[in-house]
Every structure is written in structure tokens, then in C-alpha cells.
Amino acid sequence: MTGEHSSKQYDTDLETIRSKVLLMGGLVESHFHDAMACFRSGNIVQAAAVIKSDEEVNRLEVALDDMCSHLIVKRQPAANDLRTVMATGKVITDLERIGDESTKIARIAHEAHARHKNIAMFSGYETVRVLASSVAEMLHQSLDAFARQDGDKALKLIAYDEIIDNDFRSIMRNLITFMMEDPSTISSSLDALWVAKAIERIGDHAKNIAEHTIYIVEGKDIRHSDYVATKQGTIASNS
Amino acid sequence: MTGEHSSKQYDTDLETIRSKVLLMGGLVESHFHDAMACFRSGNIVQAAAVIKSDEEVNRLEVALDDMCSHLIVKRQPAANDLRTVMATGKVITDLERIGDESTKIARIAHEAHARHKNIAMFSGYETVRVLASSVAEMLHQSLDAFARQDGDKALKLIAYDEIIDNDFRSIMRNLITFMMEDPSTISSSLDALWVAKAIERIGDHAKNIAEHTIYIVEGKDIRHSDYVATKQGTIASNS
Numbered sequence: 001m002t003g004e005h006s007s008k009q010y011d012t013d014l015e016t017i018r019s020k021v022l023l024m025g026g027l028v029e030s031h032f033h034d035a036m037a038c039f040r041s042g043n044i045v046q047a048a049a050v051i052k053s054d055e056e057v058n059r060l061e062v063a064l065d066d067m068c069s070h071l072i073v074k075r076q077p078a079a080n081d082l083r084t085v086m087a088t089g090k091v092i093t094d095l096e097r098i099g100d101e102s103t104k105i106a107r108i109a110h111e112a113h114a115r116h117k118n119i120a121m122f123s124g125y126e127t128v129r130v131l132a133s134s135v136a137e138m139l140h141q142s143l144d145a146f147a148r149q150d151g152d153k154a155l156k157l158i159a160y161d162e163i164i165d166n167d168f169r170s171i172m173r174n175l176i177t178f179m180m181e182d183p184s185t186i187s188s189s190l191d192a193l194w195v196a197k198a199i200e201r202i203g204d205h206a207k208n209i210a211e212h213t214i215y216i217v218e219g220k221d222i223r224h225s226d227y228v229a230t231k232q233g234t235i236a237s238n239s
Numbered sequence: 240m241t242g243e244h245s246s247k248q249y250d251t252d253l254e255t256i257r258s259k260v261l262l263m264g265g266l267v268e269s270h271f272h273d274a275m276a277c278f279r280s281g282n283i284v285q286a287a288a289v290i291k292s293d294e295e296v297n298r299l300e301v302a303l304d305d306m307c308s309h310l311i312v313k314r315q316p317a318a319n320d321l322r323t324v325m326a327t328g329k330v331i332t333d334l335e336r337i338g339d340e341s342t343k344i345a346r347i348a349h350e351a352h353a354r355h356k357n358i359a360m361f362s363g364y365e366t367v368r369v370l371a372s373s374v375a376e377m378l379h380q381s382l383d384a385f386a387r388q389d390g391d392k393a394l395k396l397i398a399y400d401e402i403i404d405n406d407f408r409s410i411m412r413n414l415i416t417f418m419m420e421d422p423s424t425i426s427s428s429l430d431a432l433w434v435a436k437a438i439e440r441i442g443d444h445a446k447n448i449a450e451h452t453i454y455i456v457e458g459k460d461i462r463h464s465d466y467v468a469t470k471q472g473t474i475a476s477n478s
Binding site for chain 1: 275294297300301304305308311312315316317321322325328329332361415418419423425426429431432436453460463
């Protein structure tokens with residue numbers, strides 16, 4: 001059994017990990033923001049800096065995974081506490097993947113601007129601008145829900161992911177029409193398409209963070225379940 | 240400290256988890272195979288079956304995650320053993336993601352064949368056929384390396400992922416040329432492009448499984464490191 005002293009130590013260690021995860025989250029948010037700025041401006045130097053800074057995110061992932069393992073071995077948490085550590089580990093993985101997607105956006109921005117130096121690029125940015133700002137907000141809110149352990153807020157974000165997916169599909173349809181009308185835009189339209197795809201994936205990871213938060217707060221693994229629909233049905237029928 | 244009895248129990252429990260992970264691996268391999276068959280044949284009934292069968296993979300993920308947590312709480316493994324459990328947990332996540340990508344392929348096959356019922360689809364399948372078979376082989380070998388805990392084999396697979404990435408880029412260039420030459424193929428070419436992207440991602444996950452295997456065997460976290468280049472340099476200079 002875990003004594004009071006050990007349990008306090010566990011709390012302190014977990015708090016250290018959580019604050020580092022939030023630090024990583026802030027870093028990842030600003031990378032995403034910078035990557036989108038590169039896609040808008042075509043600033044190749046900034047794009048290279050975003051790509052380079054992903055190394056810091058990767059280092060944080062390895063270090064935090066290690067801290068989680070140490071916490072488990074040293075404090076031998078009970079089932080309840082272990083669940084929190086495991087879910088925090090999954091948040092770390094999602095944050096690293098968001099870093100990967102931002103790096104992809106910076107790389108596409110770099111290549112695209114080297115290839116075409118005309119006005120078509122700006123229309124590419126315009127195509128994805130609204131999606132990017134919705135996803136940036138969703139990511140910010142999911143980190144906030146994780147920080148505050150706010151299950152209700154996390155639940156709302158999961159439903160929001162469907163709106164993001166619909167926006168992505170509508171962008172895709174528009175780009176196909178655009179390419180068909182003017183085949184000379186195919187190459188730059190595909191750049192916008194890959195950027196849109198990367199943004200949509202960041203939305204998926206933000207949704208995952210919300211799911212892990214619910215797991216931590218409510219102790220329910222809601223992945224692949226009808227939990228969201230059921231819970232929202234309950235809220236609706238109570239109101 | 241972990242006594243001999245408890246350590247034996249740990250081994251038995253871990254072996255149960257490992258064999259279930261390999262079962263999940265086999266399931267995921269056959270889903271990928273079936274999804275590609277749908278993309279070739281346009282069999283809508285089979286596509287629906289592939290999409291449906293992803294639920295089984297999702298259930299396995301949740302159940303196996305749970306088994307890993309129980310193992311840790313009940314057996315309280317030391318640092319070394321915990322590393323194996325954590326890495327096995329990551330293999331489970333990668334397998335579930337492979338299931339997602341196969342489902343995506345089946346979904347694209349379903350939509351594509353409903354949209355265009357002409358010969359252009361078969362050329363779509365031909366475009367990605369070789370990539371799909373390389374990635375299927377890579378996935379099979381990575382599961383084999385995980386099953387046998389063969390670090391050397393896993394190392395070779397990681398290097399192989401670069402070949403897959405190059406093949407993907409070459410498919411992308413070909414499809415762009417194809418679309419530019421005949422804009423009426425844009426829609427079906429994009430189907431092939433998304434399928435190629437899903438296949439390339441399955442390759443990434445197979446590479447991740449190889450990395451987790453090395454972590455289990457060698458106790459080194461080689462993600463984001465120059466481990467592969469260094470190790471292969473050593474092999475080259477010794478031969």
C-alpha cells in the first residue's frame with residue numbers, strides 16, 4: 001500500500017510532470033502558429049527555424065516519457081493514479097505528433113515558396129486560414145481543459161472535431177474545383193491540400209488530448225465508444 | 240523488491256499480453272490487405288466489411304491498454320521490466336493507427352468506386368500497388384522482429400522506411416504530371432494520392448514498431464536520435 005508520505009511525493013512528482021507537459025504544449029502551440037505564418041509569408045529563414053525547433057519538442061517527449069516511467073517505478077501508484085500517469089503519457093505523444101505536423105507545414109511552406117513565387121500562394125494560405133484558426137483555438141482549449149482537469153470542457157471539444165472535419169472536406173472540394181478550372185494551379189493547390197490535411201490532423205490530436213483528459217477526470221476510456229453521444233443526449237434531455 | 244514468484248507471474252502475464260498484441264498485429268495486417276483488395280476491385284460490400292472490422296481492432300486496443308495497466312499495478316515491475324510494458328503499450332497504439340489507415344483506404348475505395356465506374360480506378364490501384372506490397376512486407380517483418388525480439392532486424396527496417404518515403408514522393412510527382420496532362424483525372428488521381436498517403440503512414444507506424452522493439456531489446460530510446468546512422472556506421476566499419 002502507498003503511505004501518506006509516498007502519496008505526497010507522488011503528487012509533487014506528478015505536478016512537476018504536468019507543468020512540463022503544459023510547457024511542451026505552449027511550445028507546440030507557438031510552432032503551429034509560426035508554421036502557418038511561414039505558409040502565409042513564405043519566409044524561408046523562419047521556416048527553417050520552425051523545422052529546427054521541433055528537435056526541442058522531441059527532446060521534451062523523450063525526457064517526459066522517462067519522467068513518467070521513473071514516477072511509476074519509484075512511487076508504485078495504485079490503479080487510479082497509474083491511470084493518470086498513463087493518460088499523461090498519451091498526451092505527451094499527441095503533443096509530439098502536433099509538432100511533427102507543424103514541421104510538415106513549415107517544410108511545405110519552404111518548398112512551395114521556393115517553387116512558385118507568385119500570388120497563387122497567398123490564395124493557398126487564404127484557403128486554409130479559417131481552418132487553421134479554428135484548430136489553433138481547439139488546441140488551446142484542449143490544453144486548458146487538461147490543465148484544469150475540466151471534463152465538461154473536454155467533452156465539448158470532442159464534438160467540435162466534427163465541425164473541423166467538415167471544414168476540411170469543404171476545402172478539399174473547393175480545391176478540386178479550382179484545379180479542374182485551372183490546371184496550372186494543381187501544384188500549388190496540392191500544397192494547400194497537404195497543409196489543410198496537417199491542420200486537420202492537429203485537430204485530431206487536440207481531440208485525443210480532450211479524450212485523455214476525460215479519462216483522467218472521469219476514469220472512463222471513451223475512445224471508440226458512444227460516450228460523447230450518450231452524455232450529450234443526457235445533457236440535452238436534462239435541460 | 241520483486242520476488243521470484245512475482246517475477247514469474249510477471250513473465251506469464253507479459254507473455255499473455257504479447258501474444259494478444261501479435262494477434263492484433265495479424266488482424267491489422269489482414270485489414271490492410273483487404274482494404275487494398277477493395278481499392279483494386281471496387282467491391283463495396285467488402286469495403287463496408289473492412290470498415291466494420293476496425294471496431295474489433297479498437298476493442299483490442301482498449302482491452303490491451305487495460306491489461307498493461309493491470310500488469311503494472313499488480314506486479315509492480317522494476318525499471319527494466321516497466322520499459323518493456325510501456326513500449327508494448329506504444330506498439331498497441333501504432334497497431335490501432337494502422338487499423339485507422341486501412342479503414343481510410345476502404346472508405347476511399349468505397350467512395351471512389353461509387354463516383355467513377357471506369358478504367359481510371361484500375362490505374363489508381365496500379366499507381367500504388369508496389370508501394371502497398373513493400374509496406375505490407377515491412378509491417379510483417381516489424382511484427383516478426385517484435386515477436387522474436389530481434390533488434391538487428393528491427394534496425395534494418397528503420398532504414399528501409401526511407402525507401403518507402405522516396406517511393407511515395409515519386410508517386411506524388413507522377414500523379415501531379417498525370418493530372419496536369421489530363422485534368423479530367425484530377426478527382427481519381429487524388430483518390431490514389433490519399434491512398435498512397437495512408438500506405439506511407441502505415442510504413443511510418445511499422446517503423447515505430449521497429450523502434451519500440453529496439454527499445455525493448457537494447458534499452459535505448461532511439462526515437463529522434465542518430466542511433467541508426469551511428470550503429471550502421473559501426474556495422475559498415477567492422478565489415
